[in-house]
Amino acid sequence: MSQPLAYLDDLFLESEEARPLRILAEYLEPLRRFKAQNIQDTVVFFGSARIRSRADAQQALQQLTPATGEGAEMFARGAKAVAWSRYYEEARELARLLTGWTRALDAPHHRFVVTSGGGPGIMEAANRGASEAGGKTIGLNIRLPFEQGANPFITDGLHFEFHYFFMRKFWFAYLAKALVVFPGGFGTLDELFEILTLMQTEKLAKQIQVILYGSEYWDQILKFEPLEDWGAIASVDLGLMQRADSPVQAFELLKEHLTLHHLTPSTAQEMKAPGIAKTR
16 A cells, blocks of 8 residues: 555644644635635624523523522523523624624625634624624634534634634634624633733734623623733723623724724725735
């Protein structure tokens, strides 16, 4: 039996020595598909994979009964899931509003395409809303030993599977013109702070907007003022984020930012550029 060519040798490609090739593949393969699909830039939705749709949360609660002890705790969690489901429905509506607006733009490329991590929860809601509006929508999924199969609302050809978290993060940042951060856990916070650090250190050669969605949640979780009081950040850094508490409010903030910084005559040349926006 003849020896396969090195680039067709699965044993070699999965080896430690071939790690640089796998990393490069997670840059070049998405790049090829984004160009083929005529994608210029994105708006990224972050948020918890554990937030369910209202219908699913209500159905799960109906299967529980108030009780004492452990049963009462389960019922309380189910009721909380129903309350939390508002964020699923509002992410879905915001993605629908944004996609409806972007589809009407007179642009040679697909602009501000709704993008998520590709999984369930807020990610599914964002892809679902964009799909319902008839637009393209991207899912940057990560292979994990638990959780996170891809949701069914991602556009054909724009479902990506990553092994390396840092390459997935690269694609979140590289095309993004705005981020909407819904309530979430460690993963959401990690992604938020990654972008804030790039913005603060001016490693993004473009105007990018960060919207924290859901003041009731974020006011409890994130208190940035002590960082300024201690001198850990500058007062101007607090202006890197905006807050929104309804799909319409978030949409108006996005539309204002995207129009001013990415659709004005000064950015007309950017609209003519092929697919990928520049970064530093």
